[in-house]
Amino acid sequence: MPLLDVKKMTHYFGGLRAVHDYHLSIEPGQIRGLIGPNGAGKTTIFNLLTGIHKPTEGEILLDGNSLVGLFPHQIAALGLGRTFQNLCLWRHMTVLEHVMLARYARLDYGLVGAFFGTAKRQRQEAESEIVARKLLRMLGIEDLAEQNVLNLSYGNQRRVEMARALATEPKILFLDEPTAGMTPEELIQMMAIIRQVHAELGLAIFLIEHRLKMVMELCEQIQTLVFGEVIAEGTPEEIQNNPQVIEAYLGKETLH
Amino acid sequence: MANDMLSGTPPAGALRSSWRRLTAPVPLMGWLLGSLGAALLELAAGGAVAGLLGLDKIPLLFGFLIAFKQPLAIPGVLAYDILVYLLPVLLVGRLSAPPVNRLVAALYRLPLVVSVLVHLGLLYAALHLWSGVSDYRVLMLNLMLIAIMLTLSLNLINGYMGEFSCSHPGFMALGAYAASIFSLVLFVDDRIFGQALLPAAAGPWLFPVALVAGGAMAAVGALVIAIPSFRTRGDYLAIISLAFLFIVKSMIENLELVGGPRGLGGQPGYAGLTTVFIWCVLCIWIINNFVRSTLGKALNAVRDDELAAEAMTIDTRRTKMTAFMFGAFWAGIAGGLYAHVLQHVTPASFDLRMLAEMLAMVYFGGLNSVYGSIVGALSLSVLSEALRPLELIKWIFIPLLLILVMIFRPRGLIAFKEFNVRDIVKPKA
Numbered sequence A: 001m002p003l004l005d006v007k008k009m010t011h012y013f014g015g016l017r018a019v020h021d022y023h024l025s026i027e028p029g030q031i032r033g034l035i036g037p038n039g040a041g042k043t044t045i046f047n048l049l050t051g052i053h054k055p056t057e058g059e060i061l062l063d064g065n066s067l068v069g070l071f072p073h074q075i076a077a078l079g080l081g082r083t084f085q086n087l088c089l090w091r092h093m094t095v096l097e098h099v100m101l102a103r104y105a106r107l108d109y110g111l112v113g114a115f116f117g118t119a120k121r122q123r124q125e126a127e128s129e130i131v132a133r134k135l136l137r138m139l140g141i142e143d144l145a146e147q148n149v150l151n152l153s154y155g156n157q158r159r160v161e162m163a164r165a166l167a168t169e170p171k172i173l174f175l176d177e178p179t180a181g182m183t184p185e186e187l188i189q190m191m192a193i194i195r196q197v198h199a200e201l202g203l204a205i206f207l208i209e210h211r212l213k214m215v216m217e218l219c220e221q222i223q224t225l226v227f228g229e230v231i232a233e234g235t236p237e238e239i240q241n242n243p244q245v246i247e248a249y250l251g252k253e254t255l256h
Numbered sequence B: 001m002a003n004d005m006l007s008g009t010p011p012a013g014a015l016r017s018s019w020r021r022l023t024a025p026v027p028l029m030g031w032l033l034g035s036l037g038a039a040l041l042e043l044a045a046g047g048a049v050a051g052l053l054g055l056d057k058i059p060l061l062f063g064f065l066i067a068f069k070q071p072l073a074i075p076g077v078l079a080y081d082i083l084v085y086l087l088p089v090l091l092v093g094r095l096s097a098p099p100v101n102r103l104v105a106a107l108y109r110l111p112l113v114v115s116v117l118v119h120l121g122l123l124y125a126a127l128h129l130w131s132g133v134s135d136y137r138v139l140m141l142n143l144m145l146i147a148i149m150l151t152l153s154l155n156l157i158n159g160y161m162g163e164f165s166c167s168h169p170g171f172m173a174l175g176a177y178a179a180s181i182f183s184l185v186l187f188v189d190d191r192i193f194g195q196a197l198l199p200a201a202a203g204p205w206l207f208p209v210a211l212v213a214g215g216a217m218a219a220v221g222a223l224v225i226a227i228p229s230f231r232t233r234g235d236y237l238a239i240i241s242l243a244f245l246f247i248v249k250s251m252i253e254n255l256e257l258v259g260g261p262r263g264l265g266g267q268p269g270y271a272g273l274t275t276v277f278i279w280c281v282l283c284i285w286i287i288n289n290f291v292r293s294t295l296g297k298a299l300n301a302v303r304d305d306e307l308a309a310e311a312m313t314i315d316t317r318r319t320k321m322t323a324f325m326f327g328a329f330w331a332g333i334a335g336g337l338y339a340h341v342l343q344h345v346t347p348a349s350f351d352l353r354m355l356a357e358m359l360a361m362v363y364f365g366g367l368n369s370v371y372g373s374i375v376g377a378l379s380l381s382v383l384s385e386a387l388r389p390l391e392l393i394k395w396i397f398i399p400l401l402l403i404l405v406m407i408f409r410p411r412g413l414i415a416f417k418e419f420n421v422r423d424i425v426k427p428k429a
């Protein structure tokens, strides 16, 4: 049984059909890619899977349990962690606070602990800080832990988002254009980080990416989305050689 | 710079740095001891000093009250403040710094709670001595401590959570009436509620129950607002909470059982300075604990980016509801104390003016900050009291001040500063 199984998912924004008859199945530990021109509906697919929008039609199963209709925080706690294409950071918080906050669902000291600072709370917060610092080290931003996120470079802000998503202990990590706006060096670092995260944490990764080189190198299976429909699916070689993809996507890209 | 030296006045920077050098080695306990010394000095010689300076009596609130009524007395009052308060505090604080630092360091090595209790004990002693001089001071102090609780609990909603709630006076009224009814029914032979049901001696012991009942009542009120307001994202809270305030007020006005517009009186005097002080400390401690926990910081996440908060497993709706009810609970507690301090409440006092004052305290003191709420509540309470003789002008002055703050410090005096008790009771140098 696949870890995540999406069947016949369709979504309309009013009259606009953003996603049509979408299928996906992710096995544990896989890295999958989703490419497609701007406005194709890639982010919408993430938003549907993570519960921000409810699909007009279709099924989403995680470990065989339906996610449709659950709140985003419930879906996140069940194991779908994500980053955002346009960074969604909390502007008044430090890097460490970001990552620790994402441990929210793992804490069970409750309001009593929060109000009275019980020993249980101290212990859980301390553990949470250890986990958070470990993730920051993995992403190479440990020394920025006490900084407000707004003081960070764009590339580092993206890493904070990733550390934060990892802190929820996802089974599948959804990365929405994780290298958008990055310099070439940052891009190479980010690829290394994604590989490392995948190897060390053994989670599945679902990647939206604009830069084809990155998807081609990282992913085992790639879907190409155009106008909300998957026009091609396969290994990087198959995608690269698919005439439809070349026409719809690569062709345009090579023109630039 | 050269100009300054020629004219002989020390530059402001130099003044500030020498002030800093003077005060830097003094730990908080030094200042508390200084305050205690000043209070003792006033007790012993305040009247004499006031007489020498040509004042009729000692200034009750550092001269803020006299300043507007008798401007000619201002120099005398200033001299009094310097002689009786400023100099003793500075002297005692500075001179005692070396041994006090050693004491503080020794305490600091023990569990934190010991240091905190010693500091609180000293603070209470100083306040007790200072206010012992007149009932007016006790009343002012009680109201200020209540204002701190109200400001802090409102800051939780308007600052930490970033919503805009207008219902705080309503919550306070619910708490005030619920606690009053509790006390009156059980412990007072009352015209409205009849014979006391329990011996009056048990009253003070059950006063916490009365207050918590008031707080719970306010929290239920908050739930009524929260359910429709937090259903969807959007700015419904401001409007719904404002409506709630008016509903509570007119409901009480029309309820003859609790005295209608005439209000409810005869509450036993359970809320002395000690009681109010303890509740205020509890309020600060618990709210500060909350906002520094991950559960509390979830409020900031909801405020700064609700979508990201959801995606990071935070139950945003529950977070908002609990925080809102929690804030209301403390407003209810404050209301119960208020009713028992004044021993009479009328629905008319829980009006827009009170709301304006609370909002001013929150926004002036600083959003998302326990320090800010304390400073805002204290400074605006004093200011409001000082301006009271001017009645109407006061209501021009306070909004004006608020506008100035919004222009020059949009988030308030001490916004976004963590209130870390461990740092506060730390030895200096």
Ligand SMILES: Nc1ncnc2c1ncn2[C@@H]1O[C@H](COP(=O)(O)OP(=O)(O)O)[C@@H](O)[C@H]1O
Pocket (backbone or CB within 6 Å): A013, A016, A018, A036, A037, A038, A039, A040, A041, A042, A043, A044, A045
């Ligand atoms: N919340 C929304 N409401 C209405 N239309 C939307 C919304 N989000 C996205 N869309 C539309 O859906 C289409 C797909 O958008 P998106 O998923 O962001 O594309 P991509 O991520 O592939 O660039 C676009 O036409 C966009 O305008």
Ligand SMILES: [Mg+2]
Pocket (backbone or CB within 6 Å): A042, A043, A044, A085
């Ligand atoms: Mg997108």
